Amino acid sequence: MPTTLDDWNPGKAQDHHPEATYEEKERLFLEVKNDVRYKDFIYGCYECGICVSACPSARFYDFSPRVIAQAIAREDVERVYDIITEDIWNCAQCFSCVRCPRQNNPGGLVTILREVSLKNGLQESKDALQGYSRVIYKVMLKGNQVSPDMLQPDFFPDWGPWVQNFSQNMHVWRKAIPMDSIRGLTDVAWRTDRKTLLELYTIWFESGNMDIIKELDESLYDLLTEVMQEELEEG
Amino acid sequence: MTELTTVEQILERKSHPVVRDASAAPTEDMHDRLLELEAKGEIILQRIKGDYVEFPTKYGRMKKIPIEHTWHHKSCGHCGHIPGYASSILWLHRQFNLDYNDPTDQTSCTGWNYYASGASNAVGQAAVMSRNFAAAYETGYFPMIHCGTSFGHYKEIREQLVHHKELRDEVRRILDKMGKPLVIPEEIVHYSEWVYAMRDRFAERQLVDMSPITATVHPACHYYKIVAEDAIYDPEIYGGQRTAVVTALLEKLGVNVADYSTWFDCCGFGFRHVLVQRDFTRSYAVLRKIETMINEANPDLTVTHDTGCVTTLDKSQFAAKAHDRKVGVPVLSDAQVAALAMGAHPFRVVQFHWHSTDWRPFLEKLGINWQKYWDEFQGDLDQIRAGTKSGITWQDADTPIKLAG
Numbered sequence: 145m146p147t148t149l150d151d152w153n154p155g156k157a158q159d160h161h162p163e164a165t166y167e168e169k170e171r172l173f174l175e176v177k178n179d180v181r182y183k184d185f186i187y188g189c190y191e192c193g194i195c196v197s198a199c200p201s202a203r204f205y206d207f208s209p210r211v212i213a214q215a216i217a218r219e220d221v222e223r224v225y226d227i228i229t230e231d232i233w234n235c236a237q238c239f240s241c242v243r244c245p246r247q248n249n250p251g252g253l254v255t256i257l258r259e260v261s262l263k264n265g266l267q268e269s270k271d272a273l274q275g276y277s278r279v280i281y282k283v284m285l286k287g288n289q290v291s292p293d294m295l296q297p298d299f300f301p302d303w304g305p306w307v308q309n310f311s312q313n314m315h316v317w318r319k320a321i322p323m324d325s326i327r328g329l330t331d332v333a334w335r336t337d338r339k340t341l342l343e344l345y346t347i348w349f350e351s352g353n354m355d356i357i358k359e360l361d362e363s364l365y366d367l368l369t370e371v372m373q374e375e376l377e378e379g
Numbered sequence: 380m381t382e383l384t385t386v387e388q389i390l391e392r393k394s395h396p397v398v399r400d401a402s403a404a405p406t407e408d409m410h411d412r413l414l415e416l417e418a419k420g421e422i423i424l425q426r427i428k429g430d431y432v433e434f435p436t437k438y439g440r441m442k443k444i445p446i447e448h449t450w451h452h453k454s455c456g457h458c459g460h461i462p463g464y465a466s467s468i469l470w471l472h473r474q475f476n477l478d479y480n481d482p483t484d485q486t487s488c489t490g491w492n493y494y495a496s497g498a499s500n501a502v503g504q505a506a507v508m509s510r511n512f513a514a515a516y517e518t519g520y521f522p523m524i525h526c527g528t529s530f531g532h533y534k535e536i537r538e539q540l541v542h543h544k545e546l547r548d549e550v551r552r553i554l555d556k557m558g559k560p561l562v563i564p565e566e567i568v569h570y571s572e573w574v575y576a577m578r579d580r581f582a583e584r585q586l587v588d589m590s591p592i593t594a595t596v597h598p599a600c601h602y603y604k605i606v607a608e609d610a611i612y613d614p615e616i617y618g619g620q621r622t623a624v625v626t627a628l629l630e631k632l633g634v635n636v637a638d639y640s641t642w643f644d645c646c647g648f649g650f651r652h653v654l655v656q657r658d659f660t661r662s663y664a665v666l667r668k669i670e671t672m673i674n675e676a677n678p679d680l681t682v683t684h685d686t687g688c689v690t691t692l693d694k695s696q697f698a699a700k701a702h703d704r705k706v707g708v709p710v711l712s713d714a715q716v717a718a719l720a721m722g723a724h725p726f727r728v729v730q731f732h733w734h735s736t737d738w739r740p741f742l743e744k745l746g747i748n749w750q751k752y753w754d755e756f757q758g759d760l761d762q763i764r765a766g767t768k769s770g771i772t773w774q775d776a777d778t779p780i781k782l783a784g
Contacts, residue, residue: 180501180539180543181501181543184538184539200645200663201659203663204659204662204663233651236645236647236650236652236663237494237650238601238604238645238648238649239531239601239605240604240643240644242605242607243607247405247406255494255497259497259499259500262497262498272651273496273498273651276495276496276651276654279496280492280496283487283489283491287486287487288458288459288487289456289487289492290455290456290459290460290491291459300694302657303694303697303698304697304698304735306694306735313760316760316764317733317760319763319770319771320727320756320763320770320771321462321466321770321771322466322469322727322728322771323458323462323466323469324481325453325458325481325482326458326465327772328770333453333454333457333459333487334458334483335483336483336484336486337484339484340484340514341486343510344486344510346556347503347506348503350506350552351499351502351503351506351549351553352500352502353498353503356499356500357498360496
């Protein structure tokens with residue numbers, strides 16, 4: 145059937161996610177738009193594609209920082225919802241896209257979209273972060289993102305026999321490091337004062353960070369809250 | 380009719396050093412805004428005390444790099460998984476008796492987690508940075524950031540704090556609960572900038588001839604892509620078209636730096652990907668970086684200046700062997716290369732045993748009998764196992780050794 149002027153509308157919003165109402169999608173978009181950083185990250189889009197040419201994820205996934213910048217600049221509520229539910233976890237967060245001649249920051253927009261997604265408990269984000277909770281536990285409680293004891297063959301089989309060798313020798317290798325702040329530690333990357341950790345816990349509670357964790361993983365939230373509150377009460 | 384721009388014309392233009400004019404920069408530099416906030420009493424602007432050197436940044440602003448009295452903001456990935464990276468940085472300081480502080484009143488910037496999961500927010504991230512900066516200020520030492528992501532993340536948070544009063548107010552409210560002021564250092568300094576500043580002095584004390592080595596450089600994305608105007612560029616290096624750190628050091632040490640076409644590409648780390656979706660990380664690291672380096676430059680070594688890049692480029696190579704991909708390029712940081720060149724013990728200081736891609740051919744090409752030093756190190760480990768030695772200390776590691784020959 146030939147296309148007529150009545151049905152030819154390339155900019156027409158398409159509803160790929162009827163499970164969510166337009167009002168819900170609009171509410172999420174407004175949360176993104178109200179983020180304090182929003183106006184620093186989007187200034188419009190030339191559609192030049194420089195961001196895509198530099199993007200590692202665009203080479204390996206059906207992912208485009210240009211589409212993200214475009215959809216947000218046009219305030220295309222339906223398309224932004226597609227992006228939140230389908231695209232954001234493919235971004236490598238390298239910020240190669242900030243070579244944008246309009247000074248857009250598509251990687252920064254992805255960061256805001258991820259935050260909004262988590263705060264609103266979207267299932268797609270919970271799925272993308274499956275297996276990641278132990279890292280959140282470590283960084284929020286110990287103040288280090290990674291630790292030597294995370295290097296186990298079960299978790300890093302693709303890193304080869306080195307991991308097996310390391311895990312067998314971890315305790316003695318860790319003692320053979322000249323830095324006082326590291327030597328001998330296996331469950332944290334470096335030695336952190338108790339007072340420092342209590343200050344970190346204060347930040348998590350006071351900044352609203354714990355609300356995000358509650359939406360992401362309720363059992364992780366319960367565990368972290370119990371441990372951190374107990375420590376804070378002890379002082 | 381407009382004259383066509385040919386490839387030859389573009390190459391000719393790019394062959395000339397870039398003349399920088401900070402007043403014509405396309406991005407805003409916020410250092411004057413920091414002074415205004417300080418004048419209003421909104422922030423404490425921590426100044427560098429003691430010696431510093433100034434170098435040009437991307438658009439010509441001169442950046443101060445402190446030489447000593449520095450507070451070493453450590454990296455989770457260095458200290459957890461590549462400890463020879465961190466110990467090499469401090470070993471270099473110790474060689475010149477430069478005063479430094481290795482604090483325990485420091486947390487991770489938590490930026491890796493934030494870029495991986497989004498499980499935080501602008502206030503939380505700014506408060507973590509500000510707490511660390513306040514802790515450094517209390518000691519009187521100036522922050523030196525080891526991690527490329529912490530460096531980029533902090534530069535971006537500094538911009539956000541400058542631009543948004545509501546963010547400053549919220550962070551100040553949280554810091555008040557700890558009795559800490561809102562402190563921003565006058566410069567956010569990455570350790571590789573210090574290495575760049577010290578390269579001539581390193582070369583004066585060099586013990587290993589590095590001229591047999593060809594190396595490629597992977598510039599770390601979060602060093603020079605986030606807040607791009609605050610990274611060091613040098614007209615003498617790549618004509619000022621790329622960041623100068625790492626490359627300038629290698630050239631000064633006599634390493635043959637070879638170029639390759641995908642230098643701008645990231646390493647594939649991906650933050651979330653490297654922890655829970657490594658198919659992307661491995662593929663990108665091998666196909667876009669390591670294999671391209673081998674095809675175009677055939678390096679003995681690749682050198683970078685960030686946590687994630689060393690881990691990704693090094694650890695991703697093993698699995699690719701199953702697919703008969705071209706791999707086998709050892710990966711080191713600039714600090715490890717400098718330490719090795721100055722006679723740091725390959726295992727007590729540089730800690731090669733934490734790296735998985737075979738580094739033995741690289742050491743052999745330098746004429747270093749790695750087996751001799753490995754045996755020595757095994758002796759240390761035997762003593763630790765037997766309980767006759769509690770661990771390796773700086774006393775064991777400080778003295779440079781004539782490694783080659």
